[in-house]
Amino acid sequence: MEYRWKGNMGWHEAYLAQARSDWAVLKRLSGKVETCHTLHYLQMATEKLAKALLTSPCGADPAPPTHVIFVRMLQVLKARPEIRVRLGYGDAAQAFRKYIDSLLDYAGRIERLAPDQAGFDHPNPEYPWLDKPKRQVLAPCEYSFDQFYPRDKKTITKMAKIDMLVGELLKLSV
Amino acid sequence: MAVGQKNPEVERQAKYLAADNRQVEPDITKVYWFPDDNEVRLLEITEIVPLTSDGEVHPFYFRASPIDDLPLPTAVAMIRAEEFGKLKLPDQWGAWDDGIPLEG
Numbered sequence: 001m002e003y004r005w006k007g008n009m010g011w012h013e014a015y016l017a018q019a020r021s022d023w024a025v026l027k028r029l030s031g032k033v034e035t036c037h038t039l040h041y042l043q044m045a046t047e048k049l050a051k052a053l054l055t056s057p058c059g060a061d062p063a064p065p066t067h068v069i070f071v072r073m074l075q076v077l078k079a080r081p082e083i084r085v086r087l088g089y090g091d092a093a094q095a096f097r098k099y100i101d102s103l104l105d106y107a108g109r110i111e112r113l114a115p116d117q118a119g120f121d122h123p124n125p126e127y128p129w130l131d132k133p134k135r136q137v138l139a140p141c142e143y144s145f146d147q148f149y150p151r152d153k154k155t156i157t158k159m160a161k162i163d164m165l166v167g168e169l170l171k172l173s174v
Numbered sequence: 175m176a177v178g179q180k181n182p183e184v185e186r187q188a189k190y191l192a193a194d195n196r197q198v199e200p201d202i203t204k205v206y207w208f209p210d211d212n213e214v215r216l217l218e219i220t221e222i223v224p225l226t227s228d229g230e231v232h233p234f235y236f237r238a239s240p241i242d243d244l245p246l247p248t249a250v251a252m253i254r255a256e257e258f259g260k261l262k263l264p265d266q267w268g269a270w271d272d273g274i275p276l277e278g
Binding site: 050080082 | 195243
């Protein structure tokens with residue numbers, strides 16, 4: 001594949017560009033492939049969005065090599081007045097805080113999808129794992145990931161809110 | 175103004191953000207400001223974040239947003255109280271003793 005040089009890009013812009021690209025792939029795949037693939041891109045997009053913010057726009061260093069950063073980013077974001085305004089909450093700081101807090105449990109689930117968090121005995125969207133209670137090795141492509149896409153309204157709503165939040169953050173020039 | 179600080183706008187924005195953040199998130203128990211002339215650097219103490227895994231403070235960076243009364247870029251990190259003074263600070267932030275506690 002041809003490498004497309006887009007000019008003098010720093011680490012911050014590069015992480016953000018890749019997060020937006022991961023997000024675009026997620027949107028193209030959604031509903032058309034096994035759930036593991038869309039979750040994989042969701043985990044990658046959120047991690048790279050957080051890493052974009054972990055690198056100074058004028059900094060010379062890449063982000064630290066961690067996958068566990070999405071929740072911490074949201075904890076910091078909820079106290080940012082300009083993000084609050086851009087996302088339509090204006091001066092309603094407590095409402096924005098509650099909105100972010102309500103999503104942290106699912107953000108944590110997304111964060112733990114990274115293979116180094118899941119290990120060999122928890123579901124992750126990339127590699128097979130051992131389901132210890134069932135003594136079965138499972139492949140991500142054959143797993144339903146009900147903890148993210150069940151039929152209950154509460155979970156559907158939270159995942160939709162995370163989808164909307166990440167999409168909006170990626171549009172902002174954060 | 176902090177000793178050696180030349181740009182009063184940095185201190186104003188630091189105090190504004192510290193007060194705003196503590197109001198939004200009551201679990202932030204203390205805010206320390208590390209003075210710099212070009213960037214607002216805040217370290218917030220809270221139990222809502224997990225312990226840092228690699229022994230370093232990793233701030234999140236935000237661009238200036240003059241329209242939101244934030245004319246300077248900001249770097250803000252959250253750590254647990256027991257990590258204060260023990261983690262490695264970002265380059266250019268100085269020493270732990272340089273942190274000035276800001277009242278909410």
